[in-house]
Amino acid sequence: MSELSTQLATALPLDAGPGPEWVKTLRDSGAAHFRTHGLPTRKDEAWKYTGLGLLDQAEMQLATVTETRVSGSLNPSPLVEANVHVNMLNGLKTGQNGTMPTGLTVLSLADALSTGISGLQTLLESLPMDNSSDGFTALNTATLESGVVIHVAAGTDAGRLLINWTSEATPAPLLSNTRLCVFLEQDAKLELLEQFESSNGNTNTCNIVLQANLATNSSLQHIRFQQESKQAVLITRTEVSQQADSEYAYYGFDLGGGLVRHDLHTALRGSGARSCLSGAYLLDGNRHVDNHARVDHMAPNGFSDQYFRGVAGGAGKAVFNTAVCVHPGADETEARQSNANILLSTRAEVDTKPELEIYADEVIASHGATVGQLDELAVFYLRSRGLSESQARQLLTTAFCRSVSDKLADPVLAEVISQRMMDVMPQAD
Amino acid sequence: MSGETSTIDSLIEQKYQHGFVTDIESDTLPPGLSEDVIRAISARKKEPEWLLEWRLKAYTHWLGMQQPDWAHLNIDAIDFQAVSYFSAPKSDKDRPQSLDDVDPKLLETYDKLGVPLHERARLAGVAVDAVFDSVSVGTTFKAELKKAGVIFCSFSEAVQDHPELVQKYLGSVVPQRDNFFAALNSAVFTDGSFVFIPKGVRCPMELSTYFRINAAETGQFERTLIIAEEGSHVSYLEGCTAPMRDENQLHAAVVELVAFDDANIKYSTVQNWYPGDENGLGGIYNFVTKRGDCRGARSRISWTQVETGSAITWKYPSCILRGDESVGEFYSVALTNNYQQADTGTKMIHIGRNTRSKIISKGISAGHGQNAYRGLVRMTPRAENARNYTQCDSMLIGKKCGAHTFPYIEVRNPSAKVEHEATTSRIGEDQLFYCLQRGISEEDAVSMIVDGFCKQVFKELPMEFAVEAKALLEVSLEGAVG
Numbered sequence: 024m025s026e027l028s029t030q031l032a033t034a035l036p037l038d039a040g041p042g043p044e045w046v047k048t049l050r051d052s053g054a055a056h057f058r059t060h061g062l063p064t065r066k067d068e069a070w071k072y073t074g075l076g077l078l079d080q081a082e083m084q085l086a087t088v089t090e091t092r093v094s095g096s097l098n099p100s101p102l103v104e105a106n107v108h109v110n111m112l113n114g115l116k117t118g119q120n121g122t123m124p125t126g127l128t129v130l131s132l133a134d135a136l137s138t139g140i141s142g143l144q145t146l147l148e149s150l151p152m153d154n155s156s157d158g159f160t161a162l163n164t165a166t167l168e169s170g171v172v173i174h175v176a177a178g179t180d181a182g183r184l185l186i187n188w189t190s191e192a193t194p195a196p197l198l199s200n201t202r203l204c205v206f207l208e209q210d211a212k213l214e215l216l217e218q219f220e221s222s223n224g225n226t227n228t229c230n231i232v233l234q235a236n237l238a239t240n241s242s243l244q245h246i247r248f249q250q251e252s253k254q255a256v257l258i259t260r261t262e263v264s265q266q267a268d269s270e271y272a273y274y275g276f277d278l279g280g281g282l283v284r285h286d287l288h289t290a291l292r293g294s295g296a297r298s299c300l301s302g303a304y305l306l307d308g309n310r311h312v313d314n315h316a317r318v319d320h321m322a323p324n325g326f327s328d329q330y331f332r333g334v335a336g337g338a339g340k341a342v343f344n345t346a347v348c349v350h351p352g353a354d355e356t357e358a359r360q361s362n363a364n365i366l367l368s369t370r371a372e373v374d375t376k377p378e379l380e381i382y383a384d385e386v387i388a389s390h391g392a393t394v395g396q397l398d399e400l401a402v403f404y405l406r407s408r409g410l411s412e413s414q415a416r417q418l419l420t421t422a423f424c425r426s427v428s429d430k431l432a433d434p435v436l437a438e439v440i441s442q443r444m445m446d447v448m449p450q451a452d
Numbered sequence: 453m454s455g456e457t458s459t460i461d462s463l464i465e466q467k468y469q470h471g472f473v474t475d476i477e478s479d480t481l482p483p484g485l486s487e488d489v490i491r492a493i494s495a496r497k498k499e500p501e502w503l504l505e506w507r508l509k510a511y512t513h514w515l516g517m518q519q520p521d522w523a524h525l526n527i528d529a530i531d532f533q534a535v536s537y538f539s540a541p542k543s544d545k546d547r548p549q550s551l552d553d554v555d556p557k558l559l560e561t562y563d564k565l566g567v568p569l570h571e572r573a574r575l576a577g578v579a580v581d582a583v584f585d586s587v588s589v590g591t592t593f594k595a596e597l598k599k600a601g602v603i604f605c606s607f608s609e610a611v612q613d614h615p616e617l618v619q620k621y622l623g624s625v626v627p628q629r630d631n632f633f634a635a636l637n638s639a640v641f642t643d644g645s646f647v648f649i650p651k652g653v654r655c656p657m658e659l660s661t662y663f664r665i666n667a668a669e670t671g672q673f674e675r676t677l678i679i680a681e682e683g684s685h686v687s688y689l690e691g692c693t694a695p696m697r698d699e700n701q702l703h704a705a706v707v708e709l710v711a712f713d714d715a716n717i718k719y720s721t722v723q724n725w726y727p728g729d730e731n732g733l734g735g736i737y738n739f740v741t742k743r744g745d746c747r748g749a750r751s752r753i754s755w756t757q758v759e760t761g762s763a764i765t766w767k768y769p770s771c772i773l774r775g776d777e778s779v780g781e782f783y784s785v786a787l788t789n790n791y792q793q794a795d796t797g798t799k800m801i802h803i804g805r806n807t808r809s810k811i812i813s814k815g816i817s818a819g820h821g822q823n824a825y826r827g828l829v830r831m832t833p834r835a836e837n838a839r840n841y842t843q844c845d846s847m848l849i850g851k852k853c854g855a856h857t858f859p860y861i862e863v864r865n866p867s868a869k870v871e872h873e874a875t876t877s878r879i880g881e882d883q884l885f886y887c888l889q890r891g892i893s894e895e896d897a898v899s900m901i902v903d904g905f906c907k908q909v910f911k912e913l914p915m916e917f918a919v920e921a922k923a924l925l926e927v928s929l930e931g932a933v934g
Contacts, residue, residue, distance in 0.1 A: 068522065351851070366866040369833060379857040381876050384848035388876040394831075394863040395870065452866070 027079050028061025028158070031198070034085045035165050042136045045144055046167065053152070053164025060155035067156035069286075072342040072374045073313040077282040078228060078256050085166065086114055086199035098187040099220045102248060102443075103436045105185035113190050114199025114229055115169050126179030126211070132170030132202055140172060146204055146234050150262060159258050163200045163232045170202035173215070177208035177238075183216055190221040190229065190255060203233040207241035207269075216436075219249035219257060220279075228256035235262070237269035239293065244272045246431065248440060250279035250447070253308055260286040267293030267322070274431055275302035276440055277312045278447050287316045291325040291353075301330040303427040306339025306371065307449035313342035320353040320383075329360040332424050336367035336449025345390070346378035353383050360390035365397060365423060367451040397423075413450065421445045481538040487511065490639055493538050497608050497642075500615060510628035510638030517632045523766055523795035524824040524856055530737065535702050537640040537673065600656050602686075603648035607675050610646035617648055621679055625708035625745045625772070633704040633739040633766070637673045641706065644674035649684035649715070658914055660689040676707040680715035682748065687718040689917055701726075703762075704739045713748030713775065720913055722921050724761035727928070732791025732820070735763025742769035746778035746804075754781040755798065756912045758921040760928040763792055768826065770799035773807035773838075780809040783909040785921070787928050788821025788853070797827035797844075797858075802835035802868065813844035814906050817853035818929060824856040831868035838865065842872040847905055849879060849898070849929070899926045 024032070035054050039047035062078075063070040098110045107121035107129060116131050123129070135143055147167070152160050175181045186203070207213055221227075237243055243263070251257055257280045263271050271289055289298045304312045318327040333341045347358040364373045377390040397419045405415035424444050431437040481489060490511055494504040519530070597604050603614060610618050628638040645661045661676075680686055703725065709717050719742075728735025738761075744753035755769040771780030782798035800809035815823040825844045846855035857874050879901050887897030902925060903910075910918045 364863075366863055366868070368866055371864075371866065373861075373863045375861045376859060377857075377872065377874070378859075379846075379874060379876060380854070381846065381848065381856065382854045384851050384853070384878045386848070386876060386878070390857070390872075390874050392859070392861055392872040393870060394861060394868070396866060 024061035025064065025075075025079065027075070027083060030083065031085060031162065032058045032061065040168060043139070045148070046136055049147060050165050050167050053161045053167070056152050056161035057158060057165055060158055060161065062158040062162075063156045067154070069156040069315065069344075072340070073282075073284060073311065075282070077254070077311070082195050083198050083228065084195045086197045097191055098189045099218075101185050101187060102216070102218055102439050103183075103433070105183040105216060106181070107184045109171060109184070109186045111186060111188045111201070113193070113197055113227060114201040114231070116171055124179065124181050126176035127181040127184070128172075128174040128176075129184070130172045132172055132204070133168055135172040135204070140174065140206075142206060142236065143172065143204060146206070146236055147202075149264070150232065150234060159230050160232060160260055163202060163230050166200045167202060169200065170204070172204045172206075173213070174206045175208060175211040175213050175241075178210045179208075180212040183214040185216045185218060188217065188219045188229065190225045190227040190251075192222070192224045193227065196226045196228065198228040198230060201229065201231045203231065205233065205235035205243065207235070207237050207243055209238045209240060211238070211241045213242075214244040215246070217245075217247045219247075219251050221252045221255050223252050224254070225252040226254040228258065231257075231259045233259070233261045235264070235271070237263065237265045237271060239266045240268045241266075242270040244432070245274070246436070247273070247275045248443075249277055249283065250443065251283070252279065252281070253310060254281045256280070256282045258284045261288065263289040263298075265289060265291050265293060265296040265298065268295040269293065270297045271299070273300045273302070274427065275314070276428070276444065277302070277304040277314070278443060279310070280312065281310055283310075283312045285314050287314070288319070289317075289327075290319040290321060291327065292321050294322045295324045296322065297325070298327040299330075300328070301427050301430055303331070303424040303444065304333045304341055304343075305424065305444060305447060305449060306333070306335045306341050307337040307447075309338050311340045311342070315344045317346040317348070318358065320347070320349045320356045320358065323353055324355045325353060326356070327358045329362075330427065330430070331362045332427055333362070333364040333373060334367065334420055334424065334449055335364065335371035335373050336451065338368070338370040339449065340372045341374070343373075343375040344378070345376075346380065347388060347390070348380040349383050349386050349388065351382045354385035356383065356386045356388070358386070358388040362392040363423075364394045365420060366394055367449055369452060416451060417445070417448055420448050424448075480536050483536045484533045485535070485537060485640065489537055493640060493642060496538065497611070499611055502619060503611060506623070506628070507639050510635050513629040514632065514635035514639055517629075517635055519632050523826070524822065524858070525764055525766065525793050525795050526822075527737070527764055530702060532636070538642055596656060601650045601653055602655050603646065604659050605646055607641070607644040607646050607677070610677075614646070614648070617679065618646070618677070621677055621708065621710055623708075625710060625743050626706050626741050631741060634706050634741040637675060637704045637706045637741070641673045641675040644676045644705070645678075646676075647678040647686060647688060649680045649686045651681040652683045653681075654684065655686040658687045658689055660691070672701075672703045672705070674705045676705070678708070678717055678719070679710045680712065680717050680751075682712045683714040685716045687914065688720070689914060690719070690721045691724070691917075691920070702737050702739075705741070707740070707742040707769075709744035709753055711744065711746050711748060711751035711753050711778075714750045715748060716752045717744065718754045719744070719756070719769070720917055721755075721757040721759075722917055722924065723757065723759045723765070724924055727761045727792050728763040728790065730790045730819075732763070735792070736761065737764045738762035738767065739764075740767040742767065743772065744770065744780070745772045746775050746780060746807075748778070749775040749804070750777045751775050752779040752781075754783075754912070756783040756909065757785070758909070758913070758917075758924065759784070759786040759794060759796060760924045762794075765792075765794040765796050767796045768798055770801070771809060772801045772803065773809060773835075774803045775807075776804040777806045778804055779807070782809075782811045782813070783912045784813045785816070785906045785909045785925070786814070786823055787816040787818070787925060788823045789818040789928055791820045793822045795824045795826055797825045799828040800830070800840055802829075802831045802838040802840070805834070805836040805838070807835055807838045809840045811840070811842040811844070812908050813842075814909055815844070815846040815855055816849065816902060816905070816925075816929075817846065817855045818849040820852045822854045822856070824858060825874075826858045828860040828862070829870055829872070831863040831865045831870065833864045835865050836867050838868040840870045842870075844874045845905070846874070846876040847878065847902070848876065898929065902929065
């Protein structure tokens with residue numbers, strides 16, 4: 024185990040903390056897993072292209088729920104308005120405002136654990152921790168306490184809920200562990216907007232696990248926009264379980280962060296479930312963004328579409344791994360994957376791996392991945408119309424990424440995000 | 453040394469303990485792997501000291517290595533001490549000088565396998581270097597090749613007759629410690645082919661080697677080395693078939709290709725080792741390291757493979773595109789039926805400027821077969837304007853098989869272009885229905901559709917091979933539909 028892993032393993036509390044017995048058992052299992060395997064290394068296939076160098080540099084401390092809470096909000100202004108705003112600081116819930124629609128419940132995880140919410144135990148216990156590549160999940164489970172539970176009652180359209188994440192620079196870098204649990208009952212609807220922003224100088228690490236349970240015919244729109252500081256580390260894992268005819272749509276935008284890793288996994292357990300995952304990642308400087316997306320088709324008539332676009336400039340490194348697994352019996356599945364990347368600099372790097380695992384024969388599955396440059400003819404065309412070379416390139420690169428933001432149902436949000444992307448669009452050398 | 457010699461002698465003198473299937477007498481080392489066995493192989497083949505040292509070094513590396521487990525394969529543990537590492541026909545001393553001198557029983561075995569060697573050689577003008585188990589037993593058309601300056605002989609002969617060439621190039625593309633199976637092969641390889649095409653020569657005929665595994669409980673560890681000097685051109689065909697056995701046999705080969713400026717090497721394989729029976733019993737474990745080094749500018753290496761046999765296939769013919777404007781190609785059809793498993797693909801490492809590579813992979817899964825494409829395309833920072841196009845398509849026949857794709861794409865040059873596309877499909881009921889209502893039987897219809905699916909690869913094969921490959925697919929798919 025690395026020095027940092029040992030340091031973190033030592034910092035893990037010896038007693039299993041408050042809450043019911045099953046929670047203590049769960050924390051113990053996480054701690055045991057972490058003490059055995061530690062943090063993942065590049066020897067783990069899933070972490071082949073991503074090292075934890077940025078994390079290792081620091082004298083990391085584990086955040087605890089007893090941290091002094093800051094009065095007032097340090098959170099940046101929201102990208103768009105939402106029915107409910109939940110503010111998070113250094114992984115802890117600091118406030119909540121807005122008008123709660125009937126049928127929507129938002130609780131802190133600690134409260135939910137003590138009061139007991141139906142299905143919470145099953146959901147928390149269902150998170151797989153299989154091997155050494157799951158070190159961050161183990162750490163998150165071992166310190167399970169801070170987080171938010173969102174519940175949408177059957178038939179309710181809860182509208183937009185914004186979780187506004189920020190970090191404040193601390194004397195010693197902090198590693199915070201947070202868990203989000205989302206329950207959508209039958210026919211329920213929710214738009215979950217996660218906004219991650221932090222100011223320069225923030226060197227903290229957020230380790231967030233989001234688990235969502237989508238009941239029959241429910242629909243979750245999940246938008247994740249992150250523009251963290253260039254030194255920040257953001258490790259996130261999203262686990263979605265979908266029942267029949269449910270729909271999960273994910274839109275991810277990575278504009279910042281020193282080291283960003285997102286494991287996005289959805290399991291289509293019920294017949295007719297649909298999953299559309301899309302994202303854009305923009306890299307410059309020495310930033311490193313690693314997206315791992317996986318869709319498991321476990322029931323017939325499922326549909327999944329993965330659409331990701333990346334631009335890498337400077338000495339940025341973009342890693343993209345997308346996988347579709349069609350299990351036996353998941354007949355009439357249709358699965359598509361598309362990943363295109365533009366490489367702008369001689370020091371930048373793109374590593375992509377679109378995987379297919381097919382165990383059923385009544386399937387339509389395809390994938391495509393490209394790495395290349397802007398079309399020089401298109402650049403020439405725009406220049407002939409009076410645009411400068413850099414304007415032409417920026418316009419084309421933005422258009423390339425806009426194909427993701429244009430998928431958003433809300434044109435206002437799409438425009439805001441497009442503008443933000445344009446502002447930080449990496450330039451060619 | 454005297455102690456070692458007596459060990460070698462006792463090993464050599466030891467009678468072969470396991471019965472043969474054909475009546476041909478063989479000289480086989482007892483199962484097991486140790487330094488002594490390696491010394492015995494080397495002594496048996498009268499190898500120079502440097503080669504023995506080379507083997508022993510590889511063996512030392514191998515001892516420190518772990519068998520890889522990253523492939524999408526479910527393999528029973530292999531007992532490397534249960535394999536015999538050397539088996540040669542007994543009539544070694546008076547080895548036949550031409551095919552006419554070859555033991556008729558050998559030729560009969562070839563005939564049974566459907567390879568009428570001399571007829572094929574005469575008809576197609578192909579020179580054949582036949583490998584029966586581990587030792588080359590017949591070489592034809594040598595004189596004609598000699599006239600052109602081409603060296604085409606068994607690896608053992610090359611070690612004796614052209615040691616300077618072997619020493620210079622052996623391990624220069626696949627080093628001893630490259631991987632677990634390459635290290636094993638480097639330690640115990642018994643024979644194989646050696647080809648040297650001198651500067652500016654276009655090889656007057658297609659070269660071909662048929663490898664056979666005959667004796668039970670023997671591993672086949674051949675080593676092939678092809679060197680194409682500046683401006684030369686060669687097409688090499690390799691076919692593999694094996695008689696039925698109900699135990700698993702090990703095959704770990706290494707093929708190294710070196711192409712200098714403007715040289716062109718085309719390497720075609722039809723692999724039909726015994727795949728095991730319909731219950732997954734027996735079959736060859738095929739672990740092969742094939743790599744070509746495009747050292748010179750504008751050089752070209754093209755791999756074409758049709759993989760229908762073997763219980764396990766673990767094989768990634770690769771190209772290192774070092775020379776500017778060099779070209780690498782990989783065309784593959786891999787079929788898995790019954791309980792066969794294949795994890796195969798290629799690596800294209802672009803180092804030189806303006807290098808190009810093309811990958812066309814067609815995987816067909818039937819029965820309980822598992823078929824995985826695993827590939828790597830790497831554009832290094834120096835690979836200005838490099839270009840890759842990859843297409844890998846899978847076809848599933850039946851509900852219990854699997855088709856998988858694991859393409860790794862690593863790009864570190866902003867002027868490089870990489871395109872990868874893949875599809876998975878099945879034989880559509882409407883396609884079948886259309887054929888059936890035109891009076892075509894179901895079996896013929898399936899074979900026609902599969903043939904169409906593989907066409908892009910078959911057209912890269914020399915005609916004789918394309919016909920064989922097509923027939924093999926038909927045979928291999930028997931019973932897969934219905």
